[in-house]
Amino acid sequence: MAEETLLTDDFLRQLINVGEVDILVGLRTHNNATTIEPVIRAIQAGILKCFPRERVVIINADGGSQDRTPERIVGASIDDVWSVSKVYALRTLHSISTRYSSSPEPGTALRTILAAAELLRAKACVVISPDSTTIEPDWLQKLVRPIYADNFDLVSPIYRRHKFEGVLMRDLLYPMTRTIYGYGVREPYASEFAISGRLATDFLTKEFWNDERSRAGAEIYLTIAAITGNYRVCQSFLGPKAHSDRGASDLVAAMRRTVGALFSSLDSNFPLWSTIVGSQPVPTLGAQFEVMLEPVRVNRKRLREMFATGVAQLEPVFRSILSVSTLSELQKIAALEVDQFIYPADLWTKTVFEFAASYHKSVISRDHIVQALVPLYRGRTLTLLLENRGSSGEDIERNLESLCGDFERLKPYLLELWADRK
Amino acid sequence: MSLKRQAGWYKDAIIYQVHVRTFSDSNGDGIGDFQGLAQRLDYVQELGVTAIWLMPFYPSPLRDDGYDISDYRSVHPSYGTLEDFKTFLSVAHDRGIRVVIEMVANHTSDQHPWFLESRSSQSNPRRDWYVWSDTDTRYSGTRIIFLDTEMSNWAWDPISKSYYWHRFFSHQPDLNYDNPAVREEMWNVMKFWLELGVDGFRLDAVPYLIEREGTSCENLPETHDVIRELRKKVDDQFPGAMLLAEANQWPADLRPYFGNGDEFHMAFHFPLMPRMFMGLRLEDRKPITEILQQTPEIPASCQWCLFLRNHDELTLEMVTDIERDYMYDLYASDKTMRLNLGIRRRLAPLLDNDRRRIELMNGMLLSLPGTPIIYYGDEIGMGDNVYLGDRNGVRTPMQWSGGWNGGFSAADPESLYSPAILNPVYGFQAVNVLSQKRSQHSLLSWMKHIIQVRRSSPVFGSGSIEFLYPANHRVLAYVRQSGKETVLVVNNLSSAAQAVELDLRGYKGNILIEMFGRNVFPRIGDLPYLLTMGPYQFYWFKLRRI
Numbered sequence: 001m002a003e004e005t006l007l008t009d010d011f012l013r014q015l016i017n018v019g020e021v022d023i024l025v026g027l028r029t030h031n032n033a034t035t036i037e038p039v040i041r042a043i044q045a046g047i048l049k050c051f052p053r054e055r056v057v058i059i060n061a062d063g064g065s066q067d068r069t070p071e072r073i074v075g076a077s078i079d080d081v082w083s084v085s086k087v088y089a090l091r092t093l094h095s096i097s098t099r100y101s102s103s104p105e106p107g108t109a110l111r112t113i114l115a116a117a118e119l120l121r122a123k124a125c126v127v128i129s130p131d132s133t134t135i136e137p138d139w140l141q142k143l144v145r146p147i148y149a150d151n152f153d154l155v156s157p158i159y160r161r162h163k164f165e166g167v168l169m170r171d172l173l174y175p176m177t178r179t180i181y182g183y184g185v186r187e188p189y190a191s192e193f194a195i196s197g198r199l200a201t202d203f204l205t206k207e208f209w210n211d212e213r214s215r216a217g218a219e220i221y222l223t224i225a226a227i228t229g230n231y232r233v234c235q236s237f238l239g240p241k242a243h244s245d246r247g248a249s250d251l252v253a254a255m256r257r258t259v260g261a262l263f264s265s266l267d268s269n270f271p272l273w274s275t276i277v278g279s280q281p282v283p284t285l286g287a288q289f290e291v292m293l294e295p296v297r298v299n300r301k302r303l304r305e306m307f308a309t310g311v312a313q314l315e316p317v318f319r320s321i322l323s324v325s326t327l328s329e330l331q332k333i334a335a336l337e338v339d340q341f342i343y344p345a346d347l348w349t350k351t352v353f354e355f356a357a358s359y360h361k362s363v364i365s366r367d368h369i370v371q372a373l374v375p376l377y378r379g380r381t382l383t384l385l386l387e388n389r390g391s392s393g394e395d396i397e398r399n400l401e402s403l404c405g406d407f408e409r410l411k412p413y414l415l416e417l418w419a420d421r422k
Numbered sequence: 423m424s425l426k427r428q429a430g431w432y433k434d435a436i437i438y439q440v441h442v443r444t445f446s447d448s449n450g451d452g453i454g455d456f457q458g459l460a461q462r463l464d465y466v467q468e469l470g471v472t473a474i475w476l477m478p479f480y481p482s483p484l485r486d487d488g489y490d491i492s493d494y495r496s497v498h499p500s501y502g503t504l505e506d507f508k509t510f511l512s513v514a515h516d517r518g519i520r521v522v523i524e525m526v527a528n529h530t531s532d533q534h535p536w537f538l539e540s541r542s543s544q545s546n547p548r549r550d551w552y553v554w555s556d557t558d559t560r561y562s563g564t565r566i567i568f569l570d571t572e573m574s575n576w577a578w579d580p581i582s583k584s585y586y587w588h589r590f591f592s593h594q595p596d597l598n599y600d601n602p603a604v605r606e607e608m609w610n611v612m613k614f615w616l617e618l619g620v621d622g623f624r625l626d627a628v629p630y631l632i633e634r635e636g637t638s639c640e641n642l643p644e645t646h647d648v649i650r651e652l653r654k655k656v657d658d659q660f661p662g663a664m665l666l667a668e669a670n671q672w673p674a675d676l677r678p679y680f681g682n683g684d685e686f687h688m689a690f691h692f693p694l695m696p697r698m699f700m701g702l703r704l705e706d707r708k709p710i711t712e713i714l715q716q717t718p719e720i721p722a723s724c725q726w727c728l729f730l731r732n733h734d735e736l737t738l739e740m741v742t743d744i745e746r747d748y749m750y751d752l753y754a755s756d757k758t759m760r761l762n763l764g765i766r767r768r769l770a771p772l773l774d775n776d777r778r779r780i781e782l783m784n785g786m787l788l789s790l791p792g793t794p795i796i797y798y799g800d801e802i803g804m805g806d807n808v809y810l811g812d813r814n815g816v817r818t819p820m821q822w823s824g825g826w827n828g829g830f831s832a833a834d835p836e837s838l839y840s841p842a843i844l845n846p847v848y849g850f851q852a853v854n855v856l857s858q859k860r861s862q863h864s865l866l867s868w869m870k871h872i873i874q875v876r877r878s879s880p881v882f883g884s885g886s887i888e889f890l891y892p893a894n895h896r897v898l899a900y901v902r903q904s905g906k907e908t909v910l911v912v913n914n915l916s917s918a919a920q921a922v923e924l925d926l927r928g929y930k931g932n933i934l935i936e937m938f939g940r941n942v943f944p945r946i947g948d949l950p951y952l953l954t955m956g957p958y959q960f961y962w963f964k965l966r967r968i
Contacts, residue, residue, distance in 0.1 A: 017892070017895070017922075055706075091895075
């Protein structure tokens with residue numbers, strides 16, 4: 001049993017005191033003292049407002065904060081929320097904290113939270129990002145109610161984003177996941193989500209937990225596990241998502257966590273995904289948002305330079321990953337000036353599939369493969385910026401749907417690569 | 423024989439609430455009476471209670487179950503005679519059982535001779551015994567209590583062509599306590615019964631005695647003046663007699679009714695009762711500890727009165743809207759179970775006839791600070807009949823045996839004042855005193871035992887309380903202390919077994935002696951004291967330093 005070695009005695013003692021719960025709210029933290037208070041207030045208000053009768057516990061899995069983040073979570077009194085909202089709590093609300101490690105490991109933090117959810121027999125487990133300062137109390141309801149009332153097993157968020165935000169998600173993770181697994185989850189790697197108790201229990205038994213690299217991408221594994229396990233998946237519109245500056249600069253690490261995990265999942269799931277053709281929409285709840293269209297300043301020249309430099313410097317690496325034709329196309333694009341720059345969707349799709357196949361075959365170190373995708377992703381980002389400068393929300397959606405169409409149309413190409421026939 | 427009225431007797435009392443009509447019928451007319459009640463006092467004595475509270479037994483048109491009195495100095499003929507009452511009182515006292523009677527002081531029946539005189543003409547000497555007005559606009563800031571039936575607190579009297587004031591039903595005109603003659607006469611009434619030997623009164627509807635323009639006409643300072651005046655007379659002339667306030671208010675609003683120990687001796691703690699039910703269903707001590715934290719200190723001579731159920735609906739006036747909705751959903755999902763702002767059900771059906779929960783609730787009733795009141799029939803787990811109107815479903819005949827009318831009456835079943843409970847679960851053939859007396863493990867036997875244990879220690883009646891707050895919120899734990907005696911009470915509100923760690927370092931060196939089985943538990947040390955508890959289990963431990 002995973003929890004036997006995962007949970008400390010002190011944490012276990014706290015869990016015994018909490019006892020069985022209906023809803024477990026998980027917070028994975030590491031030095032979040034500056035943002036945690038509005039988040040915890042919103043969670044408490046959401047509990048009071050939407051789940052006054054349910055047994056709820058807030059569990060903080062902390063990765064060695066030095067700024068007293070856990071103390072702020074445990075010390076937040078629900079009476080303060082009550083005095084503002086005048087909504088009364090019927091029950092005791094427990095907030096407990098455990099330090100699972102002295103350094104942050106989001107996958108281990110999630111595993112700790114899920115193990116607690118299993119022990120406490122939570123009907124629903126919702127994970128909230130400690131950076132989500134735009135959180136509203138009703139997020140809790142939007143995430144939990146579909147599990148509670150409609151028997152969904154995974155509720156994935158949809159945020160109101162700026163049209164140039166979440167590019168990695170829209171340009172790679174979403175179309176790739178949708179194409180591979182046949183299910184259009186818009187945020188397959190979400191920082192907020194809710195899962196049912198039965199999915200949590202099942203997910204804890206997965207082998208990938210034992211691999212540190214895989215564990216880092218636990219969220220995407222969770223989405224895949226829900227889809228491949230025939231669990232009921234839905235999406236819920238939440239609202240604007242605060243843009244966290246922390247780690248935004250570390251694109252390589254983000255790619256390893258997300259793209260690496262997604263590529264890795266293809267290995268074991270091949271018998272399943274290889275037979276899937278096309279995709280089906282995911283039930284989506286709530287009022288849809290318009291994307292935000294305000295102009296933003298981006299250093300396009302720098303993006304182009306990073307792309308061109310990457311293509312030039314990593315040519316030996318690309319030769320082992322990409323097909324000759326794809327590399328040749330990329331080199332042509334690298335020579336273009338900013339104003340003429342375009343990295344077409346079908347070429348991007350082929351690039352991603354060739355990377356995925358190379359990852360599968362481990363032609364070089366898998367980490368290096370993912371890392372090598374970073375400059376190409378920057379080039380693709382530049383193309384999106386240029387293409388969508390004047391686009392409306394509808395245009396953005398249409399382009400995204402077209403990209404997904406390319407991914408799905410070219411899926412046989414990926415299968416051929418997988419079978420090593422190219 | 424008169425039982426000597428000792429000061430403070432009520433603090434250690436255990437009160438049994440009875441309606442004469444419901445308990446035992448001696449003459450076969452289908453209605454319980456004083457002779458029948460007197461014959462059943464052996465049972466009451468065996469149960470172990472130390473006092474009886476009688477609901478109104480005065481002559482009355484019975485349009486509000488006797489709370490509409492038409493003669494304060496007599497007994498309703500259906501229940502017997504004044505002599506029968508005296509005999510009953512004597513037999514009760516012989517058994518060491520005190521008797522508290524109802525005093526409906528705020529209002530009379532509109533059939534009371536005082537009111538008949540008062541309304542007869544505007545110049546009648548008793549005109550000013552009630553509150554009259556030419557308009558129905560005075561005291562407009564006063565709420566209407568019986569919203570379901572009354573449109574106004576004023577009623578038009580076609581005889582004297584003016585309006586009279588009533589806080590309850592329109593057939594219950596309020597007495598005018600601004601009139602010294604009324605106060606004097608009501609004292610004479612109380613003196614009449616005290617001279618017969620009763621041990622105290624439950625004063626009904628006390629917040630409403632006085633009216634003043636521009637106020638809510640509730641809890642007014644002048645009302646407290648009236649109470650202090652009555653109390654002084656009681657203390658001066660009948661020391662040891664007890665006054666119990668019925669005022670359905672928040673604890674902080676009730677506190678003034680204790681005054682400086684110079685108003686009421688006792689008052690019902692209305693908000694605690696629904697929260698005990700709520701805590702049990704939520705499996706969370708929060709509602710109980712919160713309301714007791716909000717309960718102010720009261721003078722040393724005073725006492726709270728605690729109850730689980732009584733003759734009225736389980737009132738939900740003193741809870742928030744969200745709590746009321748929860749209580750309705752969990753305890754009265756069938757809307758016929760609801761009445762006014764409450765739930766008209768008995769204890770056993772409320773708790774799904776779950777013996778463990780019934781025991782736990784009684785365990786808390788008998789160990790929290792206050793004088794407990796047990797409603798007749800709840801000691802055997804009687805059921806109710808929600809299909810009878812008003813609150814009559816919880817006022818059905820006492821179930822003495824599995825025989826004719828449950829042993830309540832020899833009358834034809836059709837002529838009983840109320841049909842007996844007949845269903846297979848709660849009917850008298852399944853639930854009755856006779857069969858439960860024969861079993862050591864019956865609810866009745868268990869109730870006798872716990873009452874005996876409660877009476878074995880003074881801490882429950884007069885001890886202080888200190889709540890422990892173990893991290894496990896499903897466990898309600900407190901320490902009762904009086905003098906050198908200390909008792910630890912631990913209640914598991916959960917339907918599942920629980921482990922709980924109690925911080926008992928302040929009692930280090932003591933051993934725990936479980937009060938029911940007298941088993942010894944390990945000595946308290948420096949570490950948290952670990953207990954494991956079964957579903958709905960509770961412990962009473964006496965702490966001893968040996």
